Amino acid sequence: MLSLLTIKNILLIDEVELEFKRGLNTLTGETGVGKSVLLDCLGFVLGWNNRSQLLRDEAKIGEVVAEFHVTPNSEVHSVLREAGINSEAAIIIRRSINKSEGRKRNFINDKSVSLDLIRRVSSILVELQDQTGNQILRQEQSHLSILDKFAGLGASISEIRKLWRKKFSIKAELDQEISQYESIKVQKDYLEFSIQEITDFNIQVDEEQKLDSKRKQLKAIEKNKEKFDEINKLLSSGELESNITRAIKLLDIIRQSVGDIVDKPISYLDQTLQDFDLARSETAILLDSQNFDNYELETIEERLFKLRALGRKYNVKTSELFGLMDGMASQLTDLNSSQNKITHLKQKLSRIDDSYNKMAGKLSVLRSKAAKQLDYIVVEELKYLKMPDCVFKTEILPVKIGSRGVDSVVFKVITNRGGEFGKLQAISSGGEMSRFLLALKVCLTDKEQGTTMIFDEIDKGIGGATADAVGRRLGMLAEHSQIIVVTHSPQVAAHGDHQWKVEKLVGNDQFPITNITELTPEERLTELARMLAGKEISSEALAAAKKLLG
Incomplete structure (x- = not known):
């Protein structure tokens, strides 16, 4: 208020x-x-x-x-x-x-x-x-609101609006999921082929670095082959070993005449002979390990070339191929997950559709029933308002589904006997529109308590x-x-x-x-008399005003 x-x-x-x-x-x-x-x-x-x-x-x-x-x-x-x-x-x-x-x-x-x-x-x-009733009766979409208010469908309208919002929300989520799925689906064959190609290549951890290191080693062996052959020839001639042995024997003969002053040289030469023998053994092992295998080098170079080509194909470093494959696998997993989500959303949407359709059908039935009651009450009310020949009809038509169901409502009237039904807002005069509005408001008396109504x-x-x-x-x-x-x-x-x-x-x-x-009551009497008679207020006008006030 x-x-x-x-x-x-x-x-x-x-x-x-x-x-x-x-x-x-x-x-x-x-x-x-x-x-x-x-x-x-x-x-x-x-x-x-x-x-x-x-x-x-x-x-x-x-x-x-x-x-x-x-x-x-x-x-x-x-x-x-x-x-x-x-x-x-x-x-x-x-x-x-x-x-x-x-x-x-x-x-x-x-x-x-x-x-x-x-x-x-x-x-x-x-x-x-x-x-002119322009806030309600001139707006055809409000006719539905009037009927729903008369029928007391507030709770049902709230429920179908919730279903409509939920339906709209799920449909939007479903459309977005389908769009994303279609976008990934176009790449499905590519993803599957790429994953298989990388998997079949059987890449090892740090393989490029290891292959490159082995390749450099083999190239170095090839380059130093002549030097290794010369080393082998020198160490295998026996001349150095023979000369040291003869020197030791000569020193042993000299020892008989000069005593132990030759012991140190003999000891050093013995040690040299032992070290030479160890050096020759280690060198032999090294020579064995440095055997050059041309087939192995070709195999390594071919593997390295293909590995690097694979990295260039997918525009990543070879060390990142594992991560790339994992990402592709994740996309495929998302694709399968998206398919499951789409199926779930479609089922959910179907259930909401069923609930919405049932509620919309229920509303249509209730509206049809209420429309007949409203028509009867409005016609009776119009008789009181001095429109005895008027016929009022609430027409319910099917429309595209929306937040209030599947119905549209149009108020139609016949204002004169023998006339045809026409839209209320199209054929009614200003005075008639006022009384139609008032008749409808009387029908909604117990529905609009607490609202301040202003009539101009x-x-x-x-x-x-x-x-x-x-x-x-x-x-x-x-x-x-x-x-x-x-x-x-x-x-x-x-x-x-x-x-x-x-x-x-x-x-x-x-x-x-x-x-x-x-x-005040006295001022009111005078004002009513003015409204009846104009500026010059007569005793007759005052009497008439008093009669109006009862």
Whole structure:
């Protein structure tokens, strides 16, 4: 419920504070005094009106504040919780304009918020209807919402929306998985061939380095072959060994005459002979190991060439071929895993589709049943609203699946006997549209408790008994919610629980201002008389006004 509206320096309003009440609040005043200004201000704070020229002339700062009191079970609380805003007490929406800054600022409960959040919140708290019904009946897609609300399908709609979102999410994931799978699948043959080729090559760890080292060794042996042959010839001649042996024998003969002074040379020569023998043995072993094998060199060079060619083919170092093969194997594993995931997602999507189709079918049945009930109640209500020849029909048509099922809804009417059904928004006059809207609202009375409904000149194009019937129905609606009506009809105004008068005055700065005041019972009688008779209020007009008030 809108409990307080404060306006400062917006359009023609200098400063005003309006305490709206529960029930039917009517706003009246002469034509041109600015009743629409109030709705413009309300539209600004609720995010419906974001035009630039709102600030009152000569004012530097303007502001509109709307305070709401809502029931604990209102969905607006969950919306605000998501935004991190506490709404346990009142919900205060504030929008300001600063001329010097050239921008507007938005607040909910003193927290700076986006305009989108204000619009989302206000769409829950307030519903505006003008005499063309352009917020509901002119928008054909809203006909489905009206039928669903009448049928009490809120929980089912929430459920099918969850299924639709889940279906959409899984379908998107499935499409992405299939796309990735197709991308890898194109390379499958290449991956399998490459893995097999690298595997068949039987690469060893550090093989290139080992082969290159062996190749260099064999090349060195080939290059030093003549030197090894000469070494072998020198060590195998026996001349050095024979000469050392003869020298030892001669020293032994000399020893007989000179004594042990020759022992050291003999010892050294014996050691030299032993070292020579060891050196010759080791050299023989070395010579045996350095045998050059031309076939082995050719085999090594061929293997090394093929190994390096394989690395160049895959644009990696030969030492990285193992890692490349592992990566390719991982891609193939992912491909198989992707196939399994695709199968799983398809099964999951199929189950969601089944649940969605069942829920959509259930909704269609419930809507068809509710449509018949709605048609009957609206026709009966229209009789009360002085449209006895009118026929109302809710037409349900199949459409492409969506978040609310597989149905579209169009309200159709016959406004005159013998006529043909046509779309409500196409063939109804302004006054007829107003009464259709009101009839539908009566049908939804127990579904819209807690919402503030604003009707701007809903009585346009009607008068007398019809206006009185509209006023009575507005009064009945207001028993369960708050209704604010801008009206020119004294019959409608008389059914209000509270009446406000809108006047255009001249301010201290000689600029025109709009003034809004709540009327006392005496003032209300006078205002109704003015609405009946015009500027000159007669005793007959006062009597008629008194009669209207009952």
